[in-house]
Amino acid sequence: MNVVVRAQAEQLAALGHRVRIITRRTHAAQQAEHEWTPGVVVRHLDAGPARLLAKGEHEALIGSFGAALREQLGEDPADLIHAEHWYSGLAALPAARSLGVPLVQSYHSIAAGDDTPLEAGERPEAPGRLAGERRLAHEADLVVTVSEAEKSTVLQRLGGDPDRVRVVPPGVDTRVFRPCTEGERQDRAARIARGGLPEVLVAGRLHPLKGFDLAIAALAELPDERRPALRIVGDSPPDGDDYASLLHDAVAAAGMLGTTSFDGALRRSELAERLRRAALVLIPSHSETFGLVALEAAASGVPVVARATGGLCEAVDDGATGLLLDGEDPADWAAAIERLLGDPALAERMGREGRRRALERSWRVSTDTLVAVYRELLRR
Structure with missing residues (x-):
C-alpha cells in the first residue's frame, strides 16, 4: 500500500496536480507538515498516542482522526479525497459528506471471516473491519481496486455496486527494478x-x-x-x-x-x-x-x-x-x-x-488511469 500511495502521489505531482498525504503522527518529533517531493506535502495529524500502533488499535482512533481531518480540509479544501485502507475510509467519510467532497476508497486488502480459509484474504484484526469495509463499498462515491480479482471480492463479499468500482493496476519503477548488467x-x-x-x-x-x-x-x-x-x-x-x-x-x-x-x-x-x-x-x-x-x-x-x-x-x-x-x-x-x-x-x-x-506498466501509465478515474468522478 505504501509503495502504491507514494508512487502515484509523485506521478500526480509530476502531472501538475497538488497532492496532500494526510496521516497520523507516529512520533513526537515528526513535523506537522513537510514537502515530500515538489507538489507532494505530507501532513501529520494528532490522533491517539504519537507512536506506531498495531493494526487493530487504529479502529479506536477513527473518530479522532476523522475530526482532525475534517478541520484540516475545512482550512485547506481538496477537490477529492482518496482513502487508503478501511479505517482511513471510515474516518474520511463524515468529513467528505459534510464538505461535499467526493470520496474514493481503496482497500489494498480485504478482510475474511475467521472461519474462512486463508486464501479468502486478511483476518479481521479489528472487530469493526468487515462491517466497515462493507459500509465503504456502499457509501464511498467510488472504489478503486488494484486488480480484477480484488474487484470481484468487493462485489461479491462486500456487496459493492459494479458501476462504482474501477480497476487501476499498480505500476513498477523499471529504472530501480532492472535486470543485471x-x-x-x-x-x-x-x-x-x-x-x-x-x-x-x-x-x-x-x-x-x-x-x-x-x-x-x-x-x-x-x-x-x-x-x-x-x-x-x-x-x-x-x-x-x-x-x-x-x-x-x-x-x-x-x-x-x-x-x-x-x-x-x-x-x-x-x-x-x-x-x-x-x-x-x-x-x-x-x-x-x-x-x-x-x-x-x-x-x-x-x-x-x-x-x-x-x-x-x-x-x-x-x-x-x-x-x-x-x-x-x-x-x-x-x-x-x-x-x-x-x-x-x-x-x-x-x-x-x-x-x-x-516496461509497459510504468507508474505513469498507472497514474494516468487513476487520473481518468478521478476526472470521471468529478464530472459526475
Whole structure:
C-alpha cells in the first residue's frame, strides 16, 4: 500500500496536480507538515498516542482522526479525497459528506471471516473491519481496486455496486527494478562457479498470509547438493512476531541455517539489488489483491513461481513470465523450483518476457488511469 500511495502521489505531482498525504503522527518529533517531493506535502495529524500502533488499535482512533481531518480540509479544501485502507475510509467519510467532497476508497486488502480459509484474504484484526469495509463499498462515491480479482471480492463479499468500482493496476519503477548488467551477470556466474549457491527470494510481511513456511518446506524437499540459498526479505508486523519465530524454527528443523538468510525490511533500492541477483522469486501467498513483488521481479528480469490465487493470476502469466501453482504441496513447489533452476534457457526467456511486459506498466501509465478515474468522478 505504501509503495502504491507514494508512487502515484509523485506521478500526480509530476502531472501538475497538488497532492496532500494526510496521516497520523507516529512520533513526537515528526513535523506537522513537510514537502515530500515538489507538489507532494505530507501532513501529520494528532490522533491517539504519537507512536506506531498495531493494526487493530487504529479502529479506536477513527473518530479522532476523522475530526482532525475534517478541520484540516475545512482550512485547506481538496477537490477529492482518496482513502487508503478501511479505517482511513471510515474516518474520511463524515468529513467528505459534510464538505461535499467526493470520496474514493481503496482497500489494498480485504478482510475474511475467521472461519474462512486463508486464501479468502486478511483476518479481521479489528472487530469493526468487515462491517466497515462493507459500509465503504456502499457509501464511498467510488472504489478503486488494484486488480480484477480484488474487484470481484468487493462485489461479491462486500456487496459493492459494479458501476462504482474501477480497476487501476499498480505500476513498477523499471529504472530501480532492472535486470543485471552483463558485468553483474558475470559476477554471479563466477560466484556460483566458485561454489556459491543460486538464490531463491521471498519478500513481504512475516505473516501467515504470505506463506513463507511453504517456501521453506519446498526447499527442504530438495537434496542438499541441489538446494539453492533462500533469502527472506521482510519484517514482522507491529502486532507480533510469532510467525517469524515459527519460520526460524522451521529453517533450523530443516537443517537450512547455513543456506537461509533473514534480511529484515529493506529500502526499495536494496530490495531491487537483491531481486535482480536472485535466480527466481517465490510468492507462496495464500491471498494477494495483486502481488506487487511479482511485477518488481518481472521488471528485474527474474522468473516467478507463485500460488495461483487472487491478483497473482494477473501479475504472473503462467508459462510466460513464471509458473502458477495450485495447492501447497511442498513437493510440487520443489519440482517447479528445480525445473527453472535446471533450465537456464527457460528461466532466461521468462525473465526477458517479464521485463518486456513490465516496461509497459510504468507508474505513469498507472497514474494516468487513476487520473481518468478521478476526472470521471468529478464530472459526475
